[in-house]
Amino acid sequence: MKPKQKLRHVVAWMSRAEWEQLLENLHSGQAALQTHALHRLSAWRGRFGNSTPVAVESTADLVRCQVLDSTGKLEGDDLVLLYGMALTRFVNFILERHQGRVAKPLRRLASKLNIPEWIVNLRHAMTHRKLPSLKWCRKGCEFLLNWLRQEYWSRQLNGGLIEDWSSSSDEEEDEGERSRRHEEERAKRQREIEGHKKARELLISYEREQFQVYEELLRRSAEHGPWPEASADLGWILAQIKHFSSESRDILIDALVQDGFLIPTAEQLESLDIDPSEDLFDPLTPSLPQVFLRFWFPMWKVLNSPLFVTLILEKLFAELSNEMTSHRAYYISAWISEILHCNSRIIRRVKIMKERIFVSRISFQWQDLITACLNAPCPATPYLLQQILNDMEMPLPPATQHNLLRLCSIYTQTNHGDCSPSNIDSSHPVYTLESLQERLQGSTQNRHAHSPNHTPGSGQAPPSLDLQENLSAETVQERNAVLRGSPWSVCTDKVPWKLHPLGKVSGQSEDPSCLLVETYTTLTVFDQQVELDQIPPPHGNTSGLLQTRSGSDGPLWTHNDISKLKAGLKLF
Structure with a gap:
């Protein structure tokens, strides 16, 4: 009997180190690290597309509630609604995907997955009854994050047998229905x-x-x-x-x-x-x-x-x-x-x-x-x-x-x-690989023969079959001069690129933060739009309104500024 082969599939994370770091940041309890982890999850969702695992979606929703709760900028009722939406989506994602043709009580499905009944009652109160207190919402969010960490994240990390969390077609059918x-x-x-x-x-x-x-x-x-x-x-x-x-x-x-x-x-x-x-x-x-x-x-x-x-x-x-x-x-x-x-x-x-x-x-x-x-x-x-x-x-x-x-x-x-x-019309020549190579070699020899630096007897090397670009010293010096002041340089080493996957370079470490720059600034467009919405409609001179804005926020980006930035970008 052949041993069962391990199922392999494409994932959105770069390495195991990135997975471990993301898991640690999600459960760190610090808003900055959790925000960074949410940004990484957004990148994962962009790579996964429509096949994002439901456990990843639920984790992102719950952690986002904790981050917004820690800012202290939202009222209690707003937080209850946020927690309620995240809890409801968790139940819909995790529990209802196990429903068969005959609907089963959510409490029975929850008991099979080691989810307590009070979580289902909390979701039921969110959707059909009076909203629960913020204390119970926070408690439910913390429990579900721990449950996801134990049932999904940790099992993935340990290489255990994992269910297909990206599919909603898995159903637990009883023996009668299967028969x-x-x-x-x-x-x-x-x-x-x-x-x-x-x-x-x-x-x-x-x-x-x-x-x-x-x-x-x-x-x-x-x-x-x-x-x-x-x-x-x-x-x-x-x-x-x-x-x-x-x-x-x-x-x-x-x-x-x-x-x-x-x-x-x-x-x-x-x-x-x-x-x-x-x-x-x-x-x-x-x-x-x-x-x-x-x-x-x-x-x-x-x-x-x-x-x-x-x-x-x-x-x-x-x-x-x-x-x-x-x-x-x-x-x-x-x-x-x-x-x-x-x-x-x-x-x-x-x-x-x-x-x-x-x-x-x-x-x-x-x-x-x-x-x-x-x-x-x-x-x-x-x-x-x-x-x-x-x-x-x-x-x-x-x-x-x-x-x-x-x-x-x-x-x-x-x-x-x-x-x-x-x-086929005989006036159109038929090209072969050999004829094209000879034609290219002939044109190169003619170009060197007419160049002022050409010396008689200097033979032209045959075209190399290697895909690596052969650069002269002048070309390398020229390109490095253009890249001066940037963290990039021209690579002249013989690198077997076919052994490196897309998205990785030679000598890159497994640290997921190796590609981050030392200093950077962020611009949150959403915050600026909110501030614009909060400005009252003009009734007279608009200059007075602009002067009432806090000077610490800085000027807003205009379409003219964006056009200038685009015009000044250079791609190498």
């Missing part, structure tokens, strides 16, 4: 098996009747002429097939594309006096033998609804994309070609119209059809694509069609008329 679902799935599989069996029986009965008709035509030497009308037995079978299609259309389509039905076997072809040798068929322009097409003609006349034709065409393309044998690929592409041919807008004689498997034109989803055709590359793909492009109600531009067909022919290595790669 009921298992029974439903088993019954569904059984119905599908019985449906496939019935579909094959109906199609085999259809083939048996048609082979009898063909033997009768052979006795009369009329096998190449029109086939007679359906007999009473064949009519009854066709009625059964039509009824089955109305109930289980997908199952019937799955059975039809199997070997022995729309994809004939060698024995079936020989029974219809068709040579099964693949040498007689052109894989570039597939077409069905006329006898084999007439063999299935009665069934197509019964199942010629637009929905059925659309679904079987999609199924044929899907089978073609997964097909490896040339025999199946040929007949699948031949049926696709026949369907597209019957749907053609070209007006034909009535006699030919009667020999089509369906007459009424169907409006396909042409963009999806082109995508399905290109996703199933085979020798006949350019031919099928040409049929689709010719039949589109809103055709693509001629240049787009030509380029698409040419690319398709190049990919499938087939020759289809004007779209063949051999017909």
